[in-house]
Amino acid sequence: MLRKTKNSSIYILMIIIAVLQLFPLYWLVISAFKDNSEIIGGTVWALPAEWRLSNFTEAWVSAKVNQFFGNSVIVTLVTLLFVLLFASMMAYALTRMKFKYNSLILFILLMGVMVPIHATLIPLFMILKNLGILSSRLSIILPYIAVNLPIGVYMLSAFLRTMPKELEEAAFMDGCGVVKSFFKVVLPLLKPPLASVAIFVFLAVWNELLMASTFIQKQELRTLPLGLMNFSGQYSISWGPLAAAMVISTLPILLAYVLFSDQMEKSFTAGAILK
């Protein structure tokens, strides 16, 4: 009997915390369907009287969220592709190949894990300006690749060290060169850690604001976080369209979370332990 009441009080506590975590998000979603008079005059937690989609169309078209969304997709995909490719190649070289400066390179990469990106901002701005790419997407794609490489290399090397070499050796015996056996045999075996790295990089790049707001000069190249921030300045009076824009920008993350929540949890724990 005592145990039962204890258990149900724990349930109640957990539900209260869950409500605290979810209520702001609930308010965001219902606001996205309300007009201003309903937001200001109505009850905070009431469902919208009418599920109007006008906020979404306004955000998507007039406030150019479609453009920001497209930019974020392009930047994220290109960054992901190169981080995964370069990091697995580097990790393979660092764990399997024999050369002198192995530990020096690992040490330099470790600096990339330890030193905050803020410390690179001012010189990066100058470098990008001198390279003449401040007005292109490359101005954030290149730094994003650089920033996310070290963690990728570390996660992948940890996996490679525990992976037996027999399969690669067999492929080599069959006449594959190192390059071919890397792409044909090693890369497919790296799928699980690559998935962890991919999730980590996807979230980091999709959500990044500091570099985007420093390096992106052209309005039409803005990514979602930057676009939303400016949007909120312009639409300070009407909350509905901004709420809709925020819902749209979180949807890919929610989708990824629903599909890969276990993988995401693993990726976050692994990433944390590296630091």
Added chain:
Amino acid sequence: MEKALSNKKIIALFLLPGLTVFLIFYFVPIVMTAYYSLQDWDGINPMAFIGLDNYTKMFTMDKSFWQAVWNSLAFLLVGVFIQLPVSFALALLVSRKMKGRKWFRNIYFFPVVMSTTMVSLLWVKIYDPNIGMLNTLMDTLGLGAWTGAWLGDTKTALLSVLIVTTWHYVGYNMLILFAGIQGIPEQYYEAAKLDGATGWKAVRHITFPLLSDVLRICIVLNVIYALKTFESVYVMTNGGPLNSTTVIALKMFQEAFLKQNFGYGSALAVFMVLECLIISWVLNKILTQEKIEY
């Protein structure tokens, strides 16, 4: 195979693409920041070497620098002494064998994967005195006398920002601690049960000591996150009102890209890097004890 793996051309082929990008867009900038910090420079006219003057200015003349240091300290203390214990409690709660625990874990963790920009913009609206949910909610609950312009008032702004970062990241530490708790073998608890240690006693004598490594990681992570705070402040208050919420990273950003003080901005960046490295090194030293084994 061995021979092919020590072929210099192949090694270069595998290493150079990534290494080049990393060196140019990460490593070299770090070194350059240190060099810039010794210059008086507006980013356009030639630099003038001024030695440590930027640092002298930072420590002795810039009042808002010290404000930023204090604010970072507030983020740090809240992160370690409020957020972490709450996360630990949550981790214990979701480790209990009960129905729906995965749901709860997912709900507590979800805010972590949302962008800081998004979360901050959302809370700007929640705190908004006109359309915000908080004041309306308080009016409904009869707490109308306590409502305010949360982010616009020097008395409440910092606290309001701290509440948001805690709300946002509490699930992160929970997840790491939860993973740690899952790693503790069941038989320890069973043995403890025979000795009469259940509930809090088991937590105190088994969970807590065996998690010391994971707790150390969490403390260091929280401290570094606190010292690096930028986005939440930038989006919610931009450092105001009257610098009451400013932090080092924001000051660096403003000095460099709004006031064109590239030299001084770099000095602030160097301060931040050293602060992060030294504090995490010291913490690792202090908190690493001999491994506990049973």
